[in-house]
Amino acid sequence: MPHLQIDDGGFTLDGEPFRLLSGGLHYFRVHPEQWADRLRKARLMGLNTIETYVPWNLHQPRPGRFRLDGGLDLPRFIELAAAEGLHVLLRPGPYICAEWEGGGLPSWLLGEPGIQLRSRDPRFLDAVDDYFVRLFTPLQHCLASRGGPVLAVQVENEYGAYGDDTAYLEHLAGSLRSCGVDVPLFTCDQPADLERGALPGVLATANFGSRSAQGLATLRARQPKGPLMCAEFWIGWFDRWGTHHVVRDPDQAARELDELLATGASVNFYMFHGGTNFGFTNGANDKHTYRPTVTSYDYDAPLDEAGDPTPKYTAFRDVIAKYASVPDGPVPSPGPRLAPRTVALTASAGLLASADALGTAVDARRPLTMEELEQDFGFVLYETKLPLKGPALLEVEQVRDRAQVFVDGQPVGVLERESHEHALSFVVPRAGSTLSVLVENQGRVNYGQGIHDRKGLLGKVLLDGAEPAEWTSRPLPLTELCSLGFEVATAAPVGPTFHRGTFEVADPADTFLHLDGWTKGNAWVNGFALGRYWSRGPQRSLYVPAPVLRAGTNEIVVLELHAAHRGRTVQFRATADLGPTEE
Structure with missing residues (x-):
């Protein structure tokens, strides 16, 4: 050379x-x-x-x-x-x-x-x-x-x-x-x-x-x-x-x-x-707002x-071509696409119920950051006991980046870093209830002084003005999902849930996964992590590279953090939808 x-x-x-x-x-x-x-x-x-x-x-x-x-x-x-x-x-x-x-x-x-x-x-x-x-x-x-x-x-x-x-x-x-x-x-x-x-x-x-x-x-x-x-x-x-x-x-x-x-x-x-x-x-940017x-x-x-x-x-x-030699020939043609299809996701596994299979809890006197847990990506599930029945106030100094809050497995609210939210009130049904806080790392900041971007619950976490004495912090990197125990869903699941389905492919080709009617989460095809989806847009489809697919039976898993499509179906289409452009 x-x-x-x-x-x-x-x-x-x-x-x-x-x-x-x-x-x-x-x-x-x-x-x-x-x-x-x-x-x-x-x-x-x-x-x-x-x-x-x-x-x-x-x-x-x-x-x-x-x-x-x-x-x-x-x-x-x-x-x-x-x-x-x-x-x-x-x-x-x-x-x-x-x-x-x-x-x-x-x-x-x-x-x-x-x-x-x-x-x-x-x-x-x-x-x-x-x-x-x-x-x-x-x-x-x-x-x-x-x-x-x-x-x-x-x-x-x-x-x-x-x-x-x-x-x-x-x-x-x-x-x-x-x-x-x-x-x-x-x-x-x-x-x-x-x-x-x-x-x-x-x-x-x-x-x-x-x-x-x-x-x-x-x-x-x-x-x-x-x-x-x-x-x-x-x-x-x-x-x-x-x-x-x-x-x-x-x-x-x-x-x-x-x-x-x-x-x-x-x-x-x-x-x-x-x-x-x-x-x-x-990644993410944080110029006063994440x-x-x-x-x-x-x-x-x-x-x-x-x-x-x-x-x-x-x-x-x-x-x-005005300034250098360009190879002769036509512009390359678009690649082949998988035939459109709808896939039903018939089996489910609740995330909170599956937590033991997804990560090991670590005991500490305070919530541990992802970095302290030696975790790069994914979620952390924090849990502690609520001592008293009745109204309660959760205050978090820093949420990095999005926290879904549950009491005994029931959702009670969301705290978002992007919205500068730090406090949430709810009602505790009984003394000894479990408070669960599922925190998503939505991407560490990639520009400016904000690159010192630790993830999880940072700083003081207070319940009714006092710091709980015991927490468990469970890393959920979601790099391996084969341990999930999927079962045929008979009723609409509550809370974050993995949904699984299969579909047949004769000749693998590029396609785009569309999750119309779903809210927020992540998707995998044959264990390959496609990425995040979110109904707020603009992006409305996920690219599925042809090499991810295989001839025969293929598996799709969707982690929906909120509410799944009523029929729990997804579609594979030949075209992307990256959302509306600015007029």
Whole structure:
């Protein structure tokens, strides 16, 4: 593979002038059996490079455990890119933002009281250094200096929007170099943050989605010589629960791209293909009000969530063809779809009644956080005894993020972080009743100072002004559901309930799960966690990748936290419904 060099005139590749035409494609948001398809479509649009973040929290779920298998087989993803003739830009963090849970920082870091993330806190730097060693030791052959496709590696991510400690960035760059990363390094920041986030001796790049000439002029003022590059050209945006589905006009985005490429600058589309926040992996924002991101990461990108070309694909390919060679041939056709069907979910298992099979309770004098329970995702079930009969007041200092409250298994209310709710009154039917509080981690904050986002019930928890002396805290990560005892439901279940059904498939193909009439929860197909649904929208369907299905009998499990569809049926349809757009 050729080597990327940076000189006063710009990028060169083996001595020849080179322009990076790159697109974001996060391997961890795409089923691994679909990587090759998405990479081929990137080349056919005219891209010569693929960019990806690396989610530290998935690769190192615990300090002593590191994963590079299955959907986290980064070496294989990089090798598939090389086989397609694509170069790679690698963005390993340690912080990645990406609307990803915690910005990619492992939750176990927050098990350290007082730790300062993205800083020179020795506890953080020691963990980062260890992560880099574990990550780059098996990636040495992927670097361009050793014949691989990785042309350059990013240092941190938009650090100027968070801090201004150059020594912190210098440590990260030195750590990468000590791990054998001898390809060019670069930083990326929004134009207003370039001064704070740049690192002397390292290429600075800018992130923007419009006013390209203005953004590049700011970059040139900060960096008088060398290549100009937009490392995140925002061609769409992400969605949050309770708002509209964000789209951007293809023609307008194409005009902005044309303006950018006319300057001679390099570009990386954010995103070329967004994919999906499968399972519990979505992040959140908290700018005085907590706002979790939806499951779909469609991003209104050139490839939609199912990998099919959108109007932006054609519009961008036409613009790229003005500046570079684009492969001949038609735009790739949409993939096949599963025939629509309705599936009845005939068996059920109550979550509260199944708690013993889903997690082990830990006794303590106060509710323990997810981080103290060494838990990354999912729910925590807190329980204590109520000593007196009659009216009661529950007060919680901090709910992270959504608490459903039950007395003897009967729902009595909900406390939401998003709504700034901290207190709930209810009536206790008898002395010795059980108070159960089911708390959902709706996504750790991925941007700003709010990344120090511990989950569960935090601070003081009071009942009628006093702290209960005994609590149990039961982690419910819901990574394994085979221990659930499903039974045919004869009456409408009360409270959070798992519902199960089966359906037959002859030829597996992509499909979309629609849960019309359901309220809020999660869904799994054949044990694969599709993600969250919520009737508040905008998203109204969940993407089911074809490789998740199998010929023959398939299983679907839906955890409904409130009220299921009256007939307890779901539908598989050929099209997505990401919700209404803004007029």
